[in-house]
Amino acid sequence: MKGKVYKPKCKCPKDKKKKCRCKGNWGYLVDIGNHPKTGKRRQRGKFTFKTKKEAEDALVKFLNEIHQGSYIIETDITxxxxxxxxxxxxxxxxxxxxxxxxxxxxxxxxxxxxxxxxxxxxxxxxxxxxxxxxxxxxxxxxxxxxxxxxxxxxxxxxxxxxxxxxxxxxVDSYVPVIQKTVEELEKEKETFKYLEKEELALFLATAEKKGIGFDHTAFVTLSYTGIRNGELCALKWKDIDFQKGTIRINKTYKNDTNNIKKYKLGPPKTKKARRTIVVDDYTLDVLSKHKVLQNKIKLRHGNSYYDKGFVFAEESKEYAGYPTYPKKVENRMERLLKMIDLNLQLTPHSLRHTHTSLLAELGVELIDIMDRLGHSKCDTTKNIYLHVTKPKKKETANKFSELMQGLR
Missing domain, CATH: 1.10.150.130 (Tyrosine recombinase, N-terminal domain)
Structure with missing residues (x-):
C-alpha cells in the first residue's frame, strides 16, 4: 500500500526542473482499498501541511498505523x-x-x-x-x-x-458534585428501607390472615431467605429440596411486554447470584402446605393448567399455572402495608434488606450474609450491616474497658 505527497491546489507549471512556489498546503493521499459492502474505492488523505517534509512524515505515520492495525476509519454515525x-x-x-x-x-x-x-x-x-x-x-x-x-x-x-x-x-469525565449545605449535612440521617423484627412479624401475620392466594407463602419465602423478587417469581418446585432443606437459585423472571404468557427466564443478576440457600423448617413447612393447595388448583383446572412447575403460579382460569410477576407481588405487599399502616415505600426488595438487618442483629458475619444473598459486593448490604452492628461494637468496647478496669 502506497501513498503520494503533493499540493492538491498547486497552479504552478508542471516543470520538474522548477520548484513549486505557490503558497498552497501540502498533503498526502492513500488508497486504502475497496469498501467491503459497496465495493467502491476508498481513499484517505490530509492536506493541512505547510511543508513537503511535514506531509511526508505524516504519510509514513499513517502507513505504519495501517500496517500495525491501529488505524481506525471513523464513521459519520450520530x-x-x-x-x-x-x-x-x-x-x-x-x-x-x-x-x-x-x-x-x-x-x-x-x-x-x-x-x-x-x-x-x-x-x-x-x-x-x-x-x-x-x-x-x-x-x-x-x-x-x-x-x-x-x-x-x-x-x-x-x-x-x-x-x-x-x-x-x-475517559477523564466526572460526575459533577452536588454540594450540600452544612444544615443539610447536619439533618442528614442514614435511612434504610427495612422492617424491624416486630414490624415483620405483624406484616407476616397480616399476610396469613388477610392475604390473597399465595401472599403469605411468598412473603415468608422472601423475608426468611432474602431472595430477590424476580428469583421468587422464577422459582420452581424442582429447585426446592425438602429433604436437604435447601432452595437452589439459578434463574430470574423477565418480561418486557407485561404479557403474563410471554415471560422469559434468564440467568441470575450475577455469577455469584447462582447459589443454594439453606432453609429453615418453618419456611419449608409453609411451602409444603402451599404445594398441597396448588395441587388442588391443578386438579380443578385439569389439562388447561400450564404445568411447568412454578411455585408461585397464577390461579385464574386464563393464566392458571403461569408464573406470577414481580409487579403483582409489589401490589399485594402495598395492600397489606396499608392495612397495618406501615411505610408504603417498602417493597419486596425491602424484605431482602430486612433479612440482612436481622441476620446482622443475630451476629452473623457479613461474608456469610453476602454469600446467602448472592453478593460479591454491595454497598447497601454493607451499610445496613454496619448500621445494625454499631450497638454491638459499642458493647464490645465497653466489655473490654470493664475487663481492664477490673484489673486495677
Whole structure:
C-alpha cells in the first residue's frame, strides 16, 4: 500500500526542473482499498501541511498505523443512532435484566438533549462533560447523574473498541458534585428501607390472615431467605429440596411486554447470584402446605393448567399455572402495608434488606450474609450491616474497658 505527497491546489507549471512556489498546503493521499459492502474505492488523505517534509512524515505515520492495525476509519454515525445500536447489543448479551436495560435507555434519553445529532467522532471531552454539568443544573439527583455517567462511558468505550471513534471523550469525565449545605449535612440521617423484627412479624401475620392466594407463602419465602423478587417469581418446585432443606437459585423472571404468557427466564443478576440457600423448617413447612393447595388448583383446572412447575403460579382460569410477576407481588405487599399502616415505600426488595438487618442483629458475619444473598459486593448490604452492628461494637468496647478496669 502506497501513498503520494503533493499540493492538491498547486497552479504552478508542471516543470520538474522548477520548484513549486505557490503558497498552497501540502498533503498526502492513500488508497486504502475497496469498501467491503459497496465495493467502491476508498481513499484517505490530509492536506493541512505547510511543508513537503511535514506531509511526508505524516504519510509514513499513517502507513505504519495501517500496517500495525491501529488505524481506525471513523464513521459519520450520530450519537443518537449509535445509542440505539448500543442498546440492542447490550440487551442481546443476555447478561442484563429488563430493568437494567430500561435504566440505560432513560440515561440515553437524557443525554440525547445534548448530543443527539452530533456525529459520534466529533464529540469532544468538553461536550460530554458539559452534558453532565447541564443535567446537574436541571436538578437531577447525584445517583441519577452517576448512572448517566456510567451509561455514557459504556457507550463511548464500546464505540472506541469497535473502531467507530479514535478517542474516547469520556475517559477523564466526572460526575459533577452536588454540594450540600452544612444544615443539610447536619439533618442528614442514614435511612434504610427495612422492617424491624416486630414490624415483620405483624406484616407476616397480616399476610396469613388477610392475604390473597399465595401472599403469605411468598412473603415468608422472601423475608426468611432474602431472595430477590424476580428469583421468587422464577422459582420452581424442582429447585426446592425438602429433604436437604435447601432452595437452589439459578434463574430470574423477565418480561418486557407485561404479557403474563410471554415471560422469559434468564440467568441470575450475577455469577455469584447462582447459589443454594439453606432453609429453615418453618419456611419449608409453609411451602409444603402451599404445594398441597396448588395441587388442588391443578386438579380443578385439569389439562388447561400450564404445568411447568412454578411455585408461585397464577390461579385464574386464563393464566392458571403461569408464573406470577414481580409487579403483582409489589401490589399485594402495598395492600397489606396499608392495612397495618406501615411505610408504603417498602417493597419486596425491602424484605431482602430486612433479612440482612436481622441476620446482622443475630451476629452473623457479613461474608456469610453476602454469600446467602448472592453478593460479591454491595454497598447497601454493607451499610445496613454496619448500621445494625454499631450497638454491638459499642458493647464490645465497653466489655473490654470493664475487663481492664477490673484489673486495677
Amino acid at each position: 450519537f443518537e443512532d449509535y445509542s440505539k445500536q448500543f442498546i440492542l447489543e447490550y440487551e442481546a448479551t443476555g447478561k442484563v435484566s429488563p430493568g437494567t436495560v430500561r435504566i440505560r435507555e432513560k440515561d440515553i434519553n437524557r443525554l440525547l438533549d445534548f448530543l443527539a445529532k452530533i456525529k459520534l467522532k466529533k464529540i469532544t471531552e468538553k461536550q460530554f462533560q458539559s452534558s453532565l454539568d447541564g443535567l446537574k443544573e436541571r436538578g437531577y439527583a447525584e445517583n441519577t447523574l452517576k448512572s448517566i455517567h456510567v451509561t455514557g462511558r459504556m457507550i463511548f468505550k464500546k464505540a472506541f473498541k469497535n473502531g467507530f471513534i479514535k478517542k474516547d471523550p469520556s
